[in-house]
Amino acid sequence: MILDLDIGNTLSKWRLKDADSSEIRSRGAVWTREEWRPGADIPDLDVVEAVRISSVARAAVLNETVGLLRRRVRHVHVARSTAEALGVVNGYEEPERLGVDRWLGALAGYQLAGGCCAVDCGSAITIDFVLPGGQHLGGFIVPGLRLMKESLKLGTRNVAIDPESEADALLEPGRRTVDAVNHGIYMAAVSAINRIYSEVCDQEGVALPMLLTGGDARVVSRGVQVPHAVWPDMVYGGLEARFPLTFAERAGKMSGAPRVPEPVSLEKIRAGLAFSMLL
Numbered sequence: 001m002i003l004d005l006d007i008g009n010t011l012s013k014w015r016l017k018d019a020d021s022s023e024i025r026s027r028g029a030v031w032t033r034e035e036w037r038p039g040a041d042i043p044d045l046d047v048v049e050a051v052r053i054s055s056v057a058r059a060a061v062l063n064e065t066v067g068l069l070r071r072r073v074r075h076v077h078v079a080r081s082t083a084e085a086l087g088v089v090n091g092y093e094e095p096e097r098l099g100v101d102r103w104l105g106a107l108a109g110y111q112l113a114g115g116c117c118a119v120d121c122g123s124a125i126t127i128d129f130v131l132p133g134g135q136h137l138g139g140f141i142v143p144g145l146r147l148m149k150e151s152l153k154l155g156t157r158n159v160a161i162d163p164e165s166e167a168d169a170l171l172e173p174g175r176r177t178v179d180a181v182n183h184g185i186y187m188a189a190v191s192a193i194n195r196i197y198s199e200v201c202d203q204e205g206v207a208l209p210m211l212l213t214g215g216d217a218r219v220v221s222r223g224v225q226v227p228h229a230v231w232p233d234m235v236y237g238g239l240e241a242r243f244p245l246t247f248a249e250r251a252g253k254m255s256g257a258p259r260v261p262e263p264v265s266l267e268k269i270r271a272g273l274a275f276s277m278l279l
């Protein structure tokens with residue numbers, strides 16, 4: 001079995017993948033907190049022959065996790081942001097400073113779609129761009145839905161945006177604090193994504209397919225006008241591409257990869273941008 005770990009600022013996600021059949025056997029998530037103990041929170045390490053890790057948590061959390069795993073598992077692969085990998089050139093001035101979850105998302109997106117816009121809606125919402133030739137441009141970082149809500153300190157923290165709610169309903173002015181907050185931060189997030197996408201496609205002269213991942217991807221997806229696909233396992237896809245272990249992975253397959261969305265034409269993106277500037 002292969003254990004894949006995606007340690008984010010809020011949640012530490014894991015999944016167990018069968019090395020022979022490439023099937024995902026189980027998955028789960030635990031809060032990323034100081035006393036996180038992988039041995040206690042994740043399933044039976046005895047069946048695990050390899051671990052692949054993406055972590056943006058504090059270095060101490062990663063070091064402790066890796067130390068613990070190395071004692072139990074033969075192969076432990078820790079992903080790092082590098083200047084270049086799998087045909088993608090990191091756009092950061094200091095490539096190693098790019099969050100490794102963003103880097104893995106960009107690698108997975110590029111492997112699947114070629115040039116792409118990779119959006120990760122987690123603790124932060126990150127929007128990264130890779131051009132068709134593999135140049136990563138860098139990206140944008142916005143607070144995620146939960147962080148935006150917490151920053152307002154209006155006692156709405158534990159009322160999440162209903163993932164089933166219609167995006168249209170979220171566009172109406174709220175008539176209670178909790179609705180005003182939820183509708184406000186939702187608009188902030190989706191308008192930023194829509195606008196940033198259009199601006200960068202316009203600047204670069206290319207319409208890119210958009211891929212969405214992260215804990216809030218499903219709810220954000222409802223408000224994103226640009227054609228896009230939701231890919232919950234996108235960061236794991238980057239781990240598969242970076243450290244291929246199974247037959248399918250060596251052939252370039254990433255589990256759960258969606259169909260590549262067909263972007264609208266550049267003319268249409270530019271027309272939308274021009275229209276929004278008239279208002």
Ligand SMILES: Nc1ncnc2c1ncn2[C@@H]1O[C@H](COP(=O)(O)OP(=O)(O)O)[C@@H](O)[C@H]1O
Binds near residue numbers: 007121122145214
């Ligand atoms: N069951 C859940 N538990 C915690 N957060 C959730 C849950 N469902 C959705 N979320 C949202 O997902 C975000 C965490 O997404 P995730 O992609 O795991 O973030 P990170 O990678 O930063 O840890 C939270 O900030 C919250 O807005």
Ligand SMILES: CC(C)(COP(=O)(O)O)[C@@H](O)C(=O)NCCC(=O)O
Binds near residue numbers: 099141
């Ligand atoms: C931007 C992030 C905080 C997003 O983390 P997440 O929301 O996935 O927990 C993370 O990718 C990170 O710590 N990045 C380092 C800074 C940077 O990418 O520029």
Ligand SMILES: [K+]
Binds near residue numbers: 120122123124126214
């Ligand atoms: K994120």
